[in-house]
Amino acid sequence: MRTQAIQISDFGGPEVLQAREIELSEPAQGEVRVRQHCVAVNFVDVYHRIGQLHGDGPRPPFVPGVQANGVIEALGEGVIAGELKVGDRVTYANIGIGSYVGHRNLPAERLVKIPDTLSDELVAASYLRGLTAHYLLKRLYKVQPGDHVLIHAAAGGVGQLMVQWAKALGAIVIGTVSNASKAERARSLGCDYPIVYTRENFADAVLKITQGEGVPVVYDSVGRDTFQDSLRCTRPMGMAINYGTASGQVEAFPLQDLHSKSLSVCRPTLRTWIAKQSDLHWASNELFELLSLGGLQIDVAAQLPLQEAAQAHRLIEDRNTAGAIILKP
Template sequence: MNSVIISKAGGPEVLEYKELKLEDPKADEVTIKNHAIGLNYIDTYHRSGLYPLTLPSPIGLEGAGEITKVGSEVKDFKVGDKVAYCAAPLGAYSTHRNYPTKNLVKVPDNVDLETAATLMTKGITTFYLLHKTYPVISGEDILFHAAAGGVGQIFGQWAKSLGCNVIGTVGSDEKIENAKQNGYDHVINYNKDNFAEKVKEITEGKGLSVVYDGVGKNTFDGSIECLKLRGMLVSFGNASGPLDPVNVAKSIQPKGLYLTRPSIMQYTTTREELDEAANKVFEMASSGKVKVKISKKYSLKDIAQAHKDLESRVLTGPAVILP
């Protein structure tokens, strides 16, 4: 097998492409030949040390492929099954890998593996944000930051299908049309305009019940300002850097706000939760309510460039890595 590992934390240059020996799968594992690998911001957090790992370590959480071997105790999966995953253990950046079946889902025949590899993390994230963390209702005004990004494009389409009035922010005028094509009713360039003031204009001063913020440091204060009495800030990412410590008396108490910091693993703790989320994601894709347009494909050998492009925000949508 060929795999990408990191021996130290740092920039894209620490990603090492190596040839390694793959052992037989353990009793509860299967061996997967990866056909496509997802590229996600959390991968850069693992690489940089923002989310510390025990080093050396493999990297990558999301992939899709075909089972080539099964462990002795595996009952629900067989050789030849199309499967996908988006959870620990790390190691998706590889041509082949062993993976525990408890975090594995089957991919339906009407969803191709490249789409599955880009949808697992981003799609399940969208599912729990809209249906679990803060279940939206038709007609509700909601705000999502980074509307033209990989999650943002899926989120906009999904939220629009639920009848929401979807407001998005982007970092440049060039991304405004992209966001509008993916379901956003209003798009604000937060590098040109005060997005909190624009939200007040759009909502006629009422503010929002919820803000979904995966940007982090640069948008926190404005997101708080956008919320109405007893609103909720869903903080789920750090694209602009980790959040500063929160001053509860200053930021939360004045409007009695709710602040939550969710992640996929908190909403896929059981087989039933994982299957519910994955099945809904695949249903949205196969029905056409969510369309995935892969913006770029990278060779696994070019993983450093993929990380550079992701962090510099030049990608116009979900990207995929091909082993």
């Protein structure tokens, strides 16, 4: 069969995202074919498009995208009937690149069923981001009640979930944002101290809030523009986590810089934290439970037809959106 797709033929600006039709074979052994209802736009799609490679990034030509959800249309050989069936609503994240398509064949073992209580749109907005918040807050650094935590880009997609989840764990949340309306949104989600980091130095503000001590953990998704100041406001024996590079990759610095405060630095990726199926299901269940109870919200900043993927990339790169962008095949 043929299906719609967005393809990248060269690294470059949003204009390199071109609509095409591609051929899709029947699902192979262990695969199912999914008719996709919602394709998520994640910031990593921008890194892939511009060629900001993290070692093993894709090279053109390729279909971008790391997350989507939809309905199973066909089962390949060897898929255990009963575990997954035609008509099931399923989601996935980080099964290789290629989610900007109408239909896709996917390995059954990496798909997770969506509870009836959750809409396709909510899952598209929150799934990969929520799995990320889960490992960052509950595994990599285990947030304790009373911890001050610093979350950069606190009104962004991951940021919104991080703020609410950290708050639910009992943290005192400090968040950075680029303008006043994002500060308001972060505050309404539970951020105790929103800092507009385009107007004031956030490290100075954090040190003031924590009476000179600094925070035990910084969740830094901005990277190049923020990381040195993130280290400056991390308290002795604290952890500075660089989990995203929206402003570019962190420049190399001497390891010795960590010595005087005994700091830990980490550069993690979700892929490793959900590589085991048991971890994938554990994190998915905890996320779905919280979403079902209304304990986490996320704004859907825009919903666009799949063919308008270029516009979606412009929106996310211009920093004008708060929350998530979804493409509809």
